Amino acid sequence: MCLLAVIAEEPSYGYEMVRKLRERGLALVSEGSIYPLLSRLQRQGLVEGFHVASSAGPQRKYYRIAASGTDRLHRWSEEWDALSMGVTNVLNGGAIEGNGGRGA
Amino acid sequence: MRETEVAVPDRVDDVVAACERYWREARLGRRTVADMRAELEAHLREAAAEGKTPEDVVGADLADFAQTWAQSQAGEGQPVPTWEEVWSRGRREGLGTTGWLPIAAIAVVIALVIGFAPKEDSMDDIELFRWIWVGAVVFLGVAEMVTAGFFMLPFAVGAAAAALLAWLNVAVWAQFIVFIVVSIAALFGLQRFVRREDEEQPTVGANRYVDKRATVVEEIDRVSGRGRVRMETEDWRATTDGDETIPAGVEVRVVDVRGTRLVVES
Numbered sequence: 001m002c003l004l005a006v007i008a009e010e011p012s013y014g015y016e017m018v019r020k021l022r023e024r025g026l027a028l029v030s031e032g033s034i035y036p037l038l039s040r041l042q043r044q045g046l047v048e049g050f051h052v053a054s055s056a057g058p059q060r061k062y063y064r065i066a067a068s069g070t071d072r073l074h075r076w077s078e079e080w081d082a083l084s085m086g087v088t089n090v091l092n093g094g095a096i097e098g099n100g101g102r103g104a
Numbered sequence: 105m106r107e108t109e110v111a112v113p114d115r116v117d118d119v120v121a122a123c124e125r126y127w128r129e130a131r132l133g134r135r136t137v138a139d140m141r142a143e144l145e146a147h148l149r150e151a152a153a154e155g156k157t158p159e160d161v162v163g164a165d166l167a168d169f170a171q172t173w174a175q176s177q178a179g180e181g182q183p184v185p186t187w188e189e190v191w192s193r194g195r196r197e198g199l200g201t202t203g204w205l206p207i208a209a210i211a212v213v214i215a216l217v218i219g220f221a222p223k224e225d226s227m228d229d230i231e232l233f234r235w236i237w238v239g240a241v242v243f244l245g246v247a248e249m250v251t252a253g254f255f256m257l258p259f260a261v262g263a264a265a266a267a268l269l270a271w272l273n274v275a276v277w278a279q280f281i282v283f284i285v286v287s288i289a290a291l292f293g294l295q296r297f298v299r300r301e302d303e304e305q306p307t308v309g310a311n312r313y314v315d316k317r318a319t320v321v322e323e324i325d326r327v328s329g330r331g332r333v334r335m336e337t338e339d340w341r342a343t344t345d346g347d348e349t350i351p352a353g354v355e356v357r358v359v360d361v362r363g364t365r366l367v368v369e370s
Contacts, residue, residue, distance in 0.1 A: 014143060015150045030163035031151070035143065036176035043179060049139075061143050 001076045002026055003037055004065065007047055008073055011064035014038065038063060046072055110167035110187060111319045111334065112159040113352035116148040118323065119158045122353050123170045129190040130174045140173065166353050191354050191370055210289050214265055214282060221269075221278035233276055237267035237283075258294060262287030316358045318342070318368060324350040333366060342366045 006012065006020050017038075018031045041047045046069035051059045065073070113119050120141055127137045151161050162169040167187035174184045244260035266283040270276075316335055324331030324344050331342040333356060343365050344350055356368035 013146075015147045030161065030169075031147070032144075032162035032169050033172070035140075036172045039173060039176040043176070058142055058146065060146055061139060 001073070001080065003034070004041065004046060004069060004073045005077070007041075007063050008065045008070065011050075011062045013052075013060045013062045017063075041069070045069075108317075108355060109165040110353050110355065111321060112157075112162055112164065112166045113321070114157065115352075116145065116152060116158055118352045119148060119162070119166065120145045122166065122351050125351075126167075126170050126187055126190050127174055130178070130184045132174060132177055132184075136177055140177070188355065207293065210265070210286050213285060213289075214268065217269060217278055217282050218272055218274060221274045223273045223275065229276055230270060230273055233279060234267065234270040237263050237270050237279070241267060258290035259283075259287045261290040313358045313361050313366060318356050318358060318366065320350055320352045320354050320356055320368075323352050324356075324368065331365075333368060335366065340366045342368050344368055344370075 002021060002024075003017065006017055012020065014034055015031075018034055021027070038047070038049075042049055042063070046066055047063045048066050049061050049063050052062050053059045113122070123144060124137060124141045127140055128134075132140070148158050148161055151158075171184060171187060178184050240263035241260050244256045244263060248256035248260060262283040262285075265286040266279040269279045269282055313335070318333035318335035318340070320331070320342070321334050321339065322330060322332040324333070324342050326344050326346070326349075329343070331344070331350075333340055333342040335358065342356075343362070344356075345359075345367060346369060350356060350368070350370050354370050356370050358366050358368050360367035
């Protein structure tokens with residue numbers, strides 16, 4: 001999901017995606033494992049790959065989010081919001097219902 | 105996951121070449137393999153520019169990386185071969201690029217002889233020799249199938265070449281010359297296959313390293329003398345009896361020890 005979100009922000013290529021994820025505090029087990037993930041996203045039609053000519057050498061493969069990818073990301077992030085709200089509530093001991101001032 | 109790890113070579117070129125070879129044998133498709141290779145290479149080079157090794161990028165097990173990516177490309181329905189399967193398959197493959205050289209040379213020789221050798225005057229002799237050569241091919245061919253080893257086959261090939269000349273009315277003495285030349289060339293050409301079969305038998309003896317496993321850390325090339333393997337916890341200089349180079353990362357088996365070198369095969 002996070003990978004898809006990074007791609008949704010702007011089209012990117014493997015190395016750059018690893019860097020962005022790491023900057024936001026999400027390090028992959030190994031960098032290379034991003035490629036099987038990208039491959040799966042592409043096969044599921046959630047992202048599209050395209051080549052961009054590079055001035056400094058051979059062309060790079062970029063990925064951009066596809067329409068179905070946007071929908072899926074939206075659904076996943078809704079589920080995540082619901083989940084994290086639930087977890088937070090449990091940890092805080094049911095704060096929403098009990099006390100009027102505390103926000104969700 | 106995997107029982108034995110395949111070490112990741114230090115050089116980007118070696119890593120990329122090994123992965124490309126595996127992906128190609130995994131039948132992912134030429135375009136797909138080219139894309140994957142380019143993507144991997146670009147990533148490794150960019151990582152190297154920031155001081156990272158290929159192992160930092162792909163992890164400790166090169167085979168696991170290559171297989172996982174290959175499987176995700178192929179999809180769940182199409183299982184990919186394992187890394188080990190690919191390397192053992194490659195060893196049994198046919199002539200390779202150098203094997204065609206003696207065949208091309210033979211073809212050139214035959215063509216030249218056909219073009220420049222004088223034609224036979226006496227048609228009786230020609231008729232006779234046509235059938236002599238054809239008979240020889242049949243006889244030698246049968247003998248080859250019945251006996252073990254490749255001894256008859258080169259001469260059968262030579263006889264076939266001579267037969268061709270006889271049917272084209274080339275002089276008898278030229279036919280004999282071609283027979284001898286082609287037979288000798290075929291004899292050498294087929295040596296490669298004979299030697300491979302011998303290699304299957306590991307040397308028997310009081311050699312405590314025979315049959316031990318090792319992993320190539322520096323590409324093994326018999327001709328140039330390069331090659332190192334890691335066996336258990338030590339690095340050894342290594343060589344091989346085969347003609348093909350063994351790239352880094354491949355798991356090999358020790359078949360002999362010569363001086364300070366391990367002799368291995370993949």
